[in-house]
Amino acid sequence: MKTVLKGNSAVAQAVGMVRPQVISAYPITPQTSIIEELADMVATGQLEARFIKVESEHSAMAGCIAAASVGARVFTATSSHGLALMHEMLHWAAAARLPVVMVNCNRALGPGWNLWADHTDSLSQRDTGWMQIYCASAQEVFDTVVQAYEVSQRTLLPSMVMLDAFFLSHTYEDIDLPEQDVVDRFLSPFELPHRLDLARPTLVSPVTDEDHYMEFRRKIAVAHEQALREWQKADERWQTMTGRSYGLIEAYHNRDAEIVLVASSTIARTARVAIDHLRARGLPAGLVRLRVFRPFPAAALRSALARKKQVIVLDRDCSFGHHGIYHQEIKSALFDAPPTPQVQAPQVQGVIAGLGGRDVTPEDISEIMSLAWQNKLTGPVTWWDTLPEKEPDSVLIAAQ
Amino acid sequence: MPAAESCWLDELAEVALSEQSTTAINTGSWKSIAPRYEDKLPPCSELCPAGNDISKVLSLLAKSDVAGAAKLLRTTNPIPATLGRVCPHFCESHCNRDALGGSITVHMLERFLGDYSLADELWPSAKSGKKVAVIGAGPAGISAAYALTLKGHEVQVFDDKPKPGGYLRTGIPDYRLPKTTLDREIALAERVGVRFRPNTRVGRDIAIESLQKRFHAVIVAVGLHKSRALDVPGADHSNVYSGVELLESILAGEAPKLPRVVAVIGGGNTAIDVARSVLRLGVKPIVVYRRTEKEMPAIASEVEEAKKESVEFQFLAAPAQVVIQNGNIVALECQKMKLGNPDSSGRRSPVAIANEKFRIDVSGVIAATGELADLSFVRKENDHENKKYDGYFFAGDVATGQGTVAAAVGHGLQVAASVDSYLRTGNRPPDLPDLRRLWGRNVKVEKVAAAELLNPAYFHTRPQPAITTIQHGLPPTTFDEIAQGFDLEEAQSEARRCLCCGTCNQCLNCYYWCPDIAVHRENGGLTIDSMHCKGCGICVEECPRGAMSMGEVLR
Numbered sequence: 021m022k023t024v025l026k027g028n029s030a031v032a033q034a035v036g037m038v039r040p041q042v043i044s045a046y047p048i049t050p051q052t053s054i055i056e057e058l059a060d061m062v063a064t065g066q067l068e069a070r071f072i073k074v075e076s077e078h079s080a081m082a083g084c085i086a087a088a089s090v091g092a093r094v095f096t097a098t099s100s101h102g103l104a105l106m107h108e109m110l111h112w113a114a115a116a117r118l119p120v121v122m123v124n125c126n127r128a129l130g131p132g133w134n135l136w137a138d139h140t141d142s143l144s145q146r147d148t149g150w151m152q153i154y155c156a157s158a159q160e161v162f163d164t165v166v167q168a169y170e171v172s173q174r175t176l177l178p179s180m181v182m183l184d185a186f187f188l189s190h191t192y193e194d195i196d197l198p199e200q201d202v203v204d205r206f207l208s209p210f211e212l213p214h215r216l217d218l219a220r221p222t223l224v225s226p227v228t229d230e231d232h233y234m235e236f237r238r239k240i241a242v243a244h245e246q247a248l249r250e251w252q253k254a255d256e257r258w259q260t261m262t263g264r265s266y267g268l269i270e271a272y273h274n275r276d277a278e279i280v281l282v283a284s285s286t287i288a289r290t291a292r293v294a295i296d297h298l299r300a301r302g303l304p305a306g307l308v309r310l311r312v313f314r315p316f317p318a319a320a321l322r323s324a325l326a327r328k329k330q331v332i333v334l335d336r337d338c339s340f341g342h343h344g345i346y347h348q349e350i351k352s353a354l355f356d357a358p359p360t361p362q363v364q365a366p367q368v369q370g371v372i373a374g375l376g377g378r379d380v381t382p383e384d385i386s387e388i389m390s391l392a393w394q395n396k397l398t399g400p401v402t403w404w405d406t407l408p409e410k411e412p413d414s415v416l417i418a419a420q
Numbered sequence: 421m422p423a424a425e426s427c428w429l430d431e432l433a434e435v436a437l438s439e440q441s442t443t444a445i446n447t448g449s450w451k452s453i454a455p456r457y458e459d460k461l462p463p464c465s466e467l468c469p470a471g472n473d474i475s476k477v478l479s480l481l482a483k484s485d486v487a488g489a490a491k492l493l494r495t496t497n498p499i500p501a502t503l504g505r506v507c508p509h510f511c512e513s514h515c516n517r518d519a520l521g522g523s524i525t526v527h528m529l530e531r532f533l534g535d536y537s538l539a540d541e542l543w544p545s546a547k548s549g550k551k552v553a554v555i556g557a558g559p560a561g562i563s564a565a566y567a568l569t570l571k572g573h574e575v576q577v578f579d580d581k582p583k584p585g586g587y588l589r590t591g592i593p594d595y596r597l598p599k600t601t602l603d604r605e606i607a608l609a610e611r612v613g614v615r616f617r618p619n620t621r622v623g624r625d626i627a628i629e630s631l632q633k634r635f636h637a638v639i640v641a642v643g644l645h646k647s648r649a650l651d652v653p654g655a656d657h658s659n660v661y662s663g664v665e666l667l668e669s670i671l672a673g674e675a676p677k678l679p680r681v682v683a684v685i686g687g688g689n690t691a692i693d694v695a696r697s698v699l700r701l702g703v704k705p706i707v708v709y710r711r712t713e714k715e716m717p718a719i720a721s722e723v724e725e726a727k728k729e730s731v732e733f734q735f736l737a738a739p740a741q742v743v744i745q746n747g748n749i750v751a752l753e754c755q756k757m758k759l760g761n762p763d764s765s766g767r768r769s770p771v772a773i774a775n776e777k778f779r780i781d782v783s784g785v786i787a788a789t790g791e792l793a794d795l796s797f798v799r800k801e802n803d804h805e806n807k808k809y810d811g812y813f814f815a816g817d818v819a820t821g822q823g824t825v826a827a828a829v830g831h832g833l834q835v836a837a838s839v840d841s842y843l844r845t846g847n848r849p850p851d852l853p854d855l856r857r858l859w860g861r862n863v864k865v866e867k868v869a870a871a872e873l874l875n876p877a878y879f880h881t882r883p884q885p886a887i888t889t890i891q892h893g894l895p896p897t898t899f900d901e902i903a904q905g906f907d908l909e910e911a912q913s914e915a916r917r918c919l920c921c922g923t924c925n926q927c928l929n930c931y932y933w934c935p936d937i938a939v940h941r942e943n944g945g946l947t948i949d950s951m952h953c954k955g956c957g958i959c960v961e962e963c964p965r966g967a968m969s970m971g972e973v974l975r
Contacts, residue, residue: 223438239434
């Protein structure tokens with residue numbers, strides 16, 4: 021069914037269709053309308069699930085972990101500080117091998133209170149063992165939530181599905197909702213192998229000392245390796261059923277590009293316009309959108325980027341003391357593709373832009389790419405658009 | 421990765437699993453504070469002069485154990501059907517439920533259980549071989565006799581009236597306490613083993629010295645039955661009555677022919693009871709009291725009902741003279757009063773306003789200005805210093821002057837405990853025991869479960885049930901009982917409103933909340949596994965009724 025929905029509603033519609041048994045959630049802007057819509061569905065009987073109102077995000081995830089431990093299909097959503105508060109429980113959910121699915125609206129962290137788009141919140145959770153997928157449209161959000169349940173069940177790894185605050189969470193877009201039976205057929209039957217069961221009393225996750233701890237961690241690593249294939253399989257099955265797929269990464273005008281922009285989420289959509297514009301001006305520009313970030317699709321990135329002249333990585337985040345997080349990750353992927361006599365390794369430069377929801381326009385991206393092509397971006401990292409000539413906002417002058 | 425290792429990993433479960441119990445790990449050994457079950461005194465029991473274990477009784481009733489509730493009530497209260505009707509229910513004045521729909525109507529439940537348990541039986545303990553004489557079959561005497569009989573002593577109760585009951589029979593009108601109810605309670609006391617000796621006045625029919633010889637202990641519980649005489653000119657007229665005596669004759673069905681309009685002098689329960697009684701005999705009573713309604717010692721609800729029944733009141737008036745013309749009373753001359761400084765009772769004292777007198781046209785006067793004890797049969801009459809000498813125990817109003825049935829019952833029970841101790845050890849305890857320490861359950865009586873100890877999250881407002889009353893005409897013409905009792909459903913529903921302040925009723929909140937599974941249900945009770953309790957205090961915080969406490973762990 022074709023309709024028009026904002027990103028958050030696309031999430032709620034997808035969750036409604038995957039028939040979760042337990043939703044354990046705490047409100048936070050800009051995620052709140054997701055769980056509000058789900059609460060409505062539960063209250064009206066449209067969705068048969070237990071909705072647990074908790075007192076914090078830490079408890080929200082604890083509720084998901086508990087319910088998932090007995091084999092229930094669960095959902096929660098959060099954002100920014102809420103995700104940060106969950107941190108301890110994120111490790112638990114992953115190491116307890118529970119197929120929890122969560123949606124995170126990428127929002128900046130305070131102080132400097134800010135409700136707007138920024139990726140530092142979820143990228144700070146990179147090493148928790150969760151899978152991370154960054155979406156660029158309401159349709160992709162819907163499709164990815166459904167895919168995430170299937171992949172999480174098959175890998176016993178939790179999934180975090182990202183959409184940008186407001187740019188996607190509160191923007192209405194056209195979307196094609198599948199019939200319920202499509203979703204039902206897509207999702208495989210599932211039983212958690214180590215679920216808590218009164219008939220077989222077992223202590224799950226007891227003290228696990230140096231004799232075994234590392235083996236269980238290794239199994240998580242192996243599961244992540246397998247998850248790359250599971251994401252591809254799920255995406256391919258989804259395509260046969262709905263005609264839509266996204267891949268681990270999305271390439272745009274990349275085949276013959278010599279300078280490639282790497283970006284994720286909504287900035288990558290904006291970038292298409294800039295790439296079209298640059299191409300029209302004769303610049304051999306291309307785009308790679310990073311969609312699945314964990315597990316990291318290193319091989320796909322290598323094949324997309326290794327033979328390029330220049331790679332510009334656009335980060336809506338920063339790992340202070342070093343570079344943008346995507347920037348580091350892309351470099352690490354390319355380091356495994358050593359130069360050959362025929363091929364030089366590309367020059368990789370990072371641009372940090374759009375923090376705290378600052379607009380990154382097609383003009384910004386065109387300018388960044390043009391400067392890079394002319395070798396006018398100096399140094400490994402450029403902070404875009406925080407130039408000295410910019411007028412400071414009189415309200416925020418604290419230095420005086 | 422090498423194939424062999426991959427195989428080994430595949431055989432491993434996804435997460436670590438163990439079939440061993442974690443109880444071997446004593447996670448509770450580090451705590452510095454620990455929870456404990458500690459029942460506290462509910463405000464109702466704190467204020468009950470008879471020391472009834474109200475919350476425990478109500479929790480049994482709430483759980484539909486009506487027989488258990490009735491029996492528990494009967495162990496500490498010999499006349500619940502009576503007290504439920506006549507007590508001013510001090511217990512309801514500070515009820516924590518008050519803010520959540522109105523206080524629990526404890527008196528209605530006491531009455532319900534009293535009526536229910538009239539068919540119930542309690543069994544005394546083994547015979548002690550000791551004999552006790554009780555002089556006076558009023559509430560204090562019956563209570564003392566009942567409690568001592570249950571302790572295994574042989575008790576005889578001497579009373580000069582033809583039937584036991586004392587002031588309950590001779591002073592409380594039938595519309596408040598039907599005598600059939602009293603008869604059944606006395607029959608129950610007899611079934612327990614109390615022996616009543618009616619028509620036997622000590623000092624007239626039998627000498628107190630003889631009782632002292634024949635019994636191991638003698639309890640004097642004769643109450644206050646002598647009306648204080650009216651001391652004004654004209655008070656010796658034949659139409660000037662003693663309130664106590666008049667009530668007794670009305671209750672015996674031998675009321676004299678009364679004048680048409682009478683002044684009832686006094687502000688206590690006798691004044692109100694006699695006014696409402698003569699009203700039912702076609703007389704117009706005017707209650708004359710020297711202070712204002714606020715200072716009246718009578719039960720406020722009784723005053724309220726009297727006014728509803730058209731009894732008139734003249735406040736701030738003290739009798740000065742009974743005015744007699746041609747041998748007939750024509751008026752009561754009154755001194756106009758005003759309120760002065762508070763007296764020793766805390767009430768503002770009446771002060772005469774000079775030269776301000778007025779007359780009330782009446783043809784009769786009833787004096788109900790207080791009662792005195794008649795202790796002429798005891799050696800050294802009225803000698804308070806000697807009330808404690810060996811051989812005699814004084815119980816009830818004659819000892820305390822508190823003037824309520826509940827106080828008399830409570831004092832009777834206390835004296836009985838004292839006598840029991842004396843009979844068993846030969847020593848008389850210097851002080852009377854706290855009745856709440858005799859409940860047979862562990863209660864921290866020094867701590868009252870006031871509102872701040874309760875967890876309001878667990879209680880919702882529920883309205884107080886209406887009490888059905890029957891208005892018998894205006895002015896009323898019969899002595900039929902006014903307030904009607906609860907039926908079983910009403911009583912249970914009301915008992916379920918009880919917050920059970922400070923009293924564990926096994927709601928199991930602690931059991932469900934404990935994150936360490938350290939609360940165990942054992943032998944019908946709850947225990948804390950101290951080796952696994954980490955002292956987080958969640959159980960104490962979530963106890964709805966303040967029946968748990970935290971304390972330091974002493975090592």
